[in-house]
Amino acid sequence: MKPINVGVLSKIPNLLRELQVKLTSDSLLNLARVTAINNCGNSKNDFKDIDVIVADYDLVGPHLYTLENVKFIQGTWAGIDALLPHIKPELKLNVPIFRFSGNHFGKIISEYVVACIVNHERDFFKVHDNQCGKKWSQEGKIHTYRTIYDMTIGVMGVGQIGSRLIQTLKFMGANVRALGRRSTIDKNEFHFVDEYFQSTELSAFLGKCDYIVNTLPNTAETRGLLNHPKLEACRDKSPVFINVGRGGIISDESLFQAIDNNLLSHAYLDVFNQEPLPEQHLFWTSPMIKITPHVAATSRPQDIAEQFIENFNLFHKNEVVPSMLDFSKGY
Known part of the structure; x- marks a missing residue:
């Protein structure tokens, strides 16, 4: 299996480092290359060699319909409110999105x-x-x-x-x-x-x-x-x-x-x-x-990294990913 290129598009502190640390201990992902996506994804070329993306919804939202090679997106939040303004009902979205939840x-x-x-x-x-x-x-x-x-x-x-x-x-x-x-x-x-x-x-x-x-x-x-x-x-x-x-x-x-x-x-x-x-x-x-100011459950980088590994392994085995986003349901 060739190395996986994981692109990180997020403002969550230390997320890239946590992904690098945790992916080295996973049998499928121990050779993964984890990189920050340049310029906050302002160019289509920023995603050209990326296999999977770990991203904040507001940052990845504008690019959903131009991700030709991306296999899936792992979100960093449970709520999808920031993603909805970028959804175009008349267009088919070809990349699955997994919420950070569970x-x-x-x-x-x-x-x-x-x-x-x-x-x-x-x-x-x-x-x-x-x-x-x-x-x-x-x-x-x-x-x-x-x-x-x-x-x-x-x-x-x-x-x-x-x-x-x-x-x-x-x-x-x-x-x-x-x-x-x-x-x-x-x-x-x-x-x-x-x-x-x-x-x-x-x-x-x-x-x-x-x-x-x-x-x-x-x-x-x-x-x-x-x-x-x-x-x-x-x-x-x-x-x-x-x-x-x-x-x-x-x-x-x-x-x-x-x-x-x-x-x-x-x-x-x-x-x-x-x-x-x-x-x-x-x-x-x-x-x-x-x-309390919307802090009942914050997106901790170590938890996002763990869920990303879980979801990647399920996706690789063609098994159901429980947190897969269903726009018809709204979550």
Whole structure:
């Protein structure tokens, strides 16, 4: 097998070095040549001798229809929003694109969600305030908290990220409900799911949750899925909402309305309808909303390199690559 030329078109620090290190230990890729694509891919000649590309979507997007020799593109992000403006529906795209998602993102997202739940239930924000005021206090939730195994947690999405999150929560003892597109799930494959609901059963899914976690991508089917009055189903439990999927799942107005009407008791938001979140946005000052700047799962270079090797080996053996992008689905 001739050496593989891997072109890197990314602004992620140390990605090229991580690829060089990890590829030397792989039997198929130990002779691979890893190079940075010159001039950020401004010329067709920059891709002439490249077999596969590891790239940020905004950088590779303008060149999708001129990559004559490239076998596939390994993306460096899970979300494809930056890629969509470059897609031309009237033209056939001949190069497969693999998202950076799956097990790596699933593990990191799971840590973030567990951190949100534990911090909220044990009121560590108040603990920090008490420390700043030199106040020894065990009052309220600090002392009388719920544990993960006390609660029912609903996860929207049973893809690679959602499935990993569900497994993590189940391992910690939660009763886990899952919402997905498919009509049924394989009980053997998804044995860690206590109850499964189709997207058409949204109200039933929402009704008994102490926490609702959204991991769904931004698609025509998911945009506005939780808009008013959908969250009326949450009135009895008033759950906490954690959004690590995409901001479009609910409008800003609907989220405020749900909190004002006690349909949601709190929201932890990592993704937004407009990013960066404008300085004047009311989310910043709402006491019932906690904000992180789209960092629940960052694209770490070592993880991208590992997933690239996994996907390359599957592709080389003509096996299904789970993270292959399907534009008809939007992810």
